[in-house]
Amino acid sequence: MRRILRWSLFAAFLVYLPFVLNSRMVFGYRVGNMALLNLGLAQVDLMLVSIIGAVSLNFLTGCAGLISVGHAAFFALGAMAAAAAGQQLGLPFVATLVAATLAGALAGVVAGLPSLRVRGLYFVLSTMALHFIVVFSFAEYQYAFHDVAGVTMGDATILGYELDSNVKWYFFLLPIVVLVCAMLQSVLRHREGRAMLAMRDHELAAASAGIDVRVLRLKVFAFSSAIASLAGALQAYYLTTVSAEIFTLDNAIHFVAMIIVGGMGSIMGGVAGAVVWLLLPSVLVGTVVEMKMLPGTLTQFLVSHQPQVVNLTFGVLVAVLLIRAPGGLAGLYDDLMRRRRV
């Protein structure tokens, strides 16, 4: 009963959140910027897209044990497929999303092929090679068929209803995020998911228990890439223009950092990591500036060097978590719960 209450409160919060962030008011009362943690709805929307990316990577890396630094490549691929389907073939928005997902699944199988032959480090490198190859192809495709500055995506319209504001996007993205998380969670509970965990923990033992690890690896890869491509297509539509340059290796590495911060091998870990990674910067800077925690010159320095300070914080955060709390935030939370119960 308490659980149902807690979940419905959480759901109510999620539904009410965009209106608060949009109007900067709670129940008709105007609230200060700091009470909203210096956050805007656009950030939350981008965060939702990143959550999709992070949970799909956590599914691949945390649950199946396949480390990939090629996740940005699948974002790029999704954007490319959406551009081709939407702008060149003129398909409607939802159809382009499906096309992007299918393209991602197909490319995932191809990208997973090296996993049949190489393990560990070599596999990481093959995903890195993949990243450069995909981004290069995207750039060539973009220069050949679209503008050098970037591909302009069409309007995102569902049955004549256009997603033209952050609030509408929020209510479009949120169900997708919930659906993706629920789907991955249920996969993890069923046969394939358990086989996957077994494969991660001990490949030979899993194989001797009758699991075809090669096919399983390709399946996992296809599944994860399909979701990442979907996220890439959504991101492209949300940003309205997309270009090959935004998909950097750093971009892919940030996804790995997200799942490390959040916690490897659990869906909630991916969500937590993406939330922290996308929202912490502005919360951090907002807090320091509004609370006047530091002397003026230092605050000024912080504001003018915001990206560097944020990156430094994240770098240190990742390093400290790796050394002190390998389970990430999800692991810390579990520890806390266990201690409370005891």
Next chain:
Amino acid sequence: MLMQFAASGFLLGSVYGLIALGFAVIYKATRVFNFAQGMLMAVGAYLAVTGSVALHLPVLGTFAFVILSAAVLGALIQTVLIRPLAGRPLLPMVMITIALSIILRASIELIYGGGGRTLNLALPSGSVLIGPVRISAIHVTAAAVSWLCMGLFMAFFRFSKAGLLMRATADSHEAAVLSGVNANRINALAWALGTVLAAIGGLFLGQLQLASVELEAIGLLALPAVVIGGLQSIPGAIIGGLLVGLIEQLASGYISPKARDIFIYVPLLLILLVRPWGLLGERELGRV
């Protein structure tokens, strides 16, 4: 044209070989696949900026300053970040070097500002014409110093006692520790050496181009270089570096500078699929 590209490819490849060698030293000793090698190289370029511009050191003084600070930095990295993770799985090990690279980049940008800095060491300049090939003196100097460093390192690795201990530790960590080798100190030494090699490479690339964090992209080419050459092999790293330099110059000369990555990473993928242990490496056998 071909000769020109081949010559400049060979000279640049020598510098890449140096960076790749630093990478291979760290990998061989500590089994850490160092994604921060590119950033360590950029650190070398900025250390040279500090030495020559801020401290007004002469050329040799700048070299000494870069080498000393890089050695300290490398040993520090091993002690603070790498040692606590000893024996952990692959992902934390890879990720800690990525975190290191993020930290280094942010620190560089905080200290020196975001833009690049020109590095004007009093190194030989001008160029000579040998037949149809124009070779600039700075490239020759960079290549010569790289080969000198590689030679020194090989001699150290082969003949000195510390080199012997490093080889022993790399060969079998447990056996070395049981024989009384202080593996931590050896690993710190390996990191110091690897960082120094990257920093020297960074100094030259900073002089050739611009001291900036964008040098990382070039330093990251050490990764495919090492894997193409063979992860376990020290000469393989050098050969891989040379190959990458040649491919880069030929691809950007004949096709376009953008084509560089594809001509390096596609062979990498092929090598991974066909011969994962690289051109010169030893095949690793999986045992149950």
